[in-house]
Amino acid sequence: MIHGAVPLLHNYLTHSAGRVGDKVALVCNGRRVTYAEIDERSNGMAQCLATAGVQRGDRVMIFADNTVETVISFWAVLKTNAVVCIINPLTKSDKLDYLLNDCRPAALITDQHLRSVFSEPARNCRSLRQVIVSGPIEDDELGRLPHAIRWEMTAERTPAAPVRRSIDIDLAAIIYTSGSTGEPKGVMLTHGNMTAACSSIASYLELREDEVILNVLPLAFDYGLYQMLMAFRTGARLVLERSFAFPAQILQIIKDEKITGFPGVPTIFASLAELKSLKHHDFSSIRYVTNTAAALPLKHINMLRELFKGARIYSMYGLTECKRCSYLPPEDLDRKPLSVGIAIPNTEMWIVDDNDQRVEPGIVGQLVIRGATVMKGYWGKPEATARKLKPGPLPGEQVLYTGDYCRMDEEGYLYFIGRSDEIIKSRGEKVSPKEVENVLVNIPGVKEAAVVGVPDELLGQAVKAFVVIEKGHIVGERQIQTECQKRLENFMVPKSIVIVPSLPRTDTGKLKKMALS
Numbered sequence: 001m002i003h004g005a006v007p008l009l010h011n012y013l014t015h016s017a018g019r020v021g022d023k024v025a026l027v028c029n030g031r032r033v034t035y036a037e038i039d040e041r042s043n044g045m046a047q048c049l050a051t052a053g054v055q056r057g058d059r060v061m062i063f064a065d066n067t068v069e070t071v072i073s074f075w076a077v078l079k080t081n082a083v084v085c086i087i088n089p090l091t092k093s094d095k096l097d098y099l100l101n102d103c104r105p106a107a108l109i110t111d112q113h114l115r116s117v118f119s120e121p122a123r124n125c126r127s128l129r130q131v132i133v134s135g136p137i138e139d140d141e142l143g144r145l146p147h148a149i150r151w152e153m154t155a156e157r158t159p160a161a162p163v164r165r166s167i168d169i170d171l172a173a174i175i176y177t178s179g180s181t182g183e184p185k186g187v188m189l190t191h192g193n194m195t196a197a198c199s200s201i202a203s204y205l206e207l208r209e210d211e212v213i214l215n216v217l218p219l220a221f222d223y224g225l226y227q228m229l230m231a232f233r234t235g236a237r238l239v240l241e242r243s244f245a246f247p248a249q250i251l252q253i254i255k256d257e258k259i260t261g262f263p264g265v266p267t268i269f270a271s272l273a274e275l276k277s278l279k280h281h282d283f284s285s286i287r288y289v290t291n292t293a294a295a296l297p298l299k300h301i302n303m304l305r306e307l308f309k310g311a312r313i314y315s316m317y318g319l320t321e322c323k324r325c326s327y328l329p330p331e332d333l334d335r336k337p338l339s340v341g342i343a344i345p346n347t348e349m350w351i352v353d354d355n356d357q358r359v360e361p362g363i364v365g366q367l368v369i370r371g372a373t374v375m376k377g378y379w380g381k382p383e384a385t386a387r388k389l390k391p392g393p394l395p396g397e398q399v400l401y402t403g404d405y406c407r408m409d410e411e412g413y414l415y416f417i418g419r420s421d422e423i424i425k426s427r428g429e430k431v432s433p434k435e436v437e438n439v440l441v442n443i444p445g446v447k448e449a450a451v452v453g454v455p456d457e458l459l460g461q462a463v464k465a466f467v468v469i470e471k472g473h474i475v476g477e478r479q480i481q482t483e484c485q486k487r488l489e490n491f492m493v494p495k496s497i498v499i500v501p502s503l504p505r506t507d508t509g510k511l512k513k514m515a516l517s
Helices: 011-020 035-051 068-079 093-103 112-124 139-143 151-156 191-205 222-234 247-257 266-274 298-307 382-388 433-441 477-487
Strands: 024-028 031-034 059-063 083-087 107-111 130-134 148-150 171-176 186-190 212-215 237-240 261-264 288-291 312-317 326-328 347-352 365-371 389-391 398-408 414-419 424-426 429-431 446-456 460-469 496-499
Touching (some): 011 035, 031 035, 035 068, 035 130, 035 151, 059 093, 083 093, 112 139, 130 151, 139 148, 212 222, 261 266, 298 312, 347 398, 382 389, 414 433, 424 460, 429 433, 433 446, 477 496
Parallel strands (some): 059 107, 083 171, 107 130, 130 148, 212 237, 261 288, 460 496
Antiparallel strands (some): 024 031, 171 186, 389 398
8 A cells, every 4th residue: 555665554644645635534523624634733733742752652642532633643643753542531530540650651632521530630640741632721721731732732833744763663552451351451552563454454345545434433442443544544534423322313424425334343233223214224335344342143244234235244353452353254144154254364363272282173262363463562561461472383473362262163264252251161061151142132122132150159150141122122031031041052041131221331332241240
């Protein structure tokens, strides 16, 4: 895509700005911004950060919603030769305080509407050399923040980028995992890691310059962030929304903007399935739909096929530590609907037992990933890093031990079983929560399900299911239990089923099972 250039992430923006500068790169909150405008504004902000003393390798934290300012800030940080760290705007003050102390950023870029959350943590953060605040904020409030300036002041700088010093092994980003179990960990990713991931994913998605990609996922979530990166890499257009909270509004945007790419997660597709007016919408512009986090239930696959006729549907699986592990080619969806696919291009994967020996097809074990996408480690956590990154098959390399239980079939297609810390040991058998959840969500009337293990004197652990019922349906716990008995082995049938109005989730929309168990 960028010939003869050092593969730095911000080359995506500068290359597209030089090639299609007048093209609208971003549609967000009613604003339409071109590649040239984003390039120029990010140069000005980069100069501002550099003047404040932000240097190569320093971290800069962005605590903000999906906005034009967030996008400009992201590229500005990279142009300063610094490391970008986007934090979800739903983060609470105590957690933000922890993240600031962990990351030790040289600058914080944020928005005034979040001041009740960031004010005290920012004042307590000794590493900050600058705080940049967008939105209307009173002078006295701004004055109480360390080295604070208004966003507008960044536009006054000469729109020329600081001198480039980064090379592709330098860190580009720290992405904090959701922290559903324990403290959040900062995944360290280099320019090389991220450009390798973008190249691989863009190749199998067959992305084109005329794509119009919808992103309703937080930019703090790597799946959301990579929508922007791949759009800018290709010279495509990104339509950025804050969330999927108002589905009818999003459906109208799909029509108005002629969206071609729709990335989602199971919760978004579950919400879509409940809408009665879907068949009245024209979705003919959509060329591809992607899903990650887990293999889609069959009823969601059928719903997406019915809704987005002619679109390629990609089921994918990955984790922040290597961005993406696998994808299921759309032509294999009928043949292997429960699989999360094959290794993404330019990576390898295999499965090992507890003794680090590779296992035969069909045997469940831990998934290992090898490739340029594998993280450098966890920020400031060498022991946690050592548990994930281990010597590979060739001298001097490290591979990622994902901590996920999976199996592979004879053709090398992957089947996700569960996180290693989620596997339930009941009656001496290993129970995959994912397998039970897949059965539950395919019961008519069931919208979502979460399965956990709970202590049990007789069984060791008992299987417990939490179920959300679709609107307009009446499904009882006994009926669900009967369906499970028909579809599951005895030791996998939930001992107890609880019907709940909703499931607890992290800031990025992932199930928060710790809150259930």
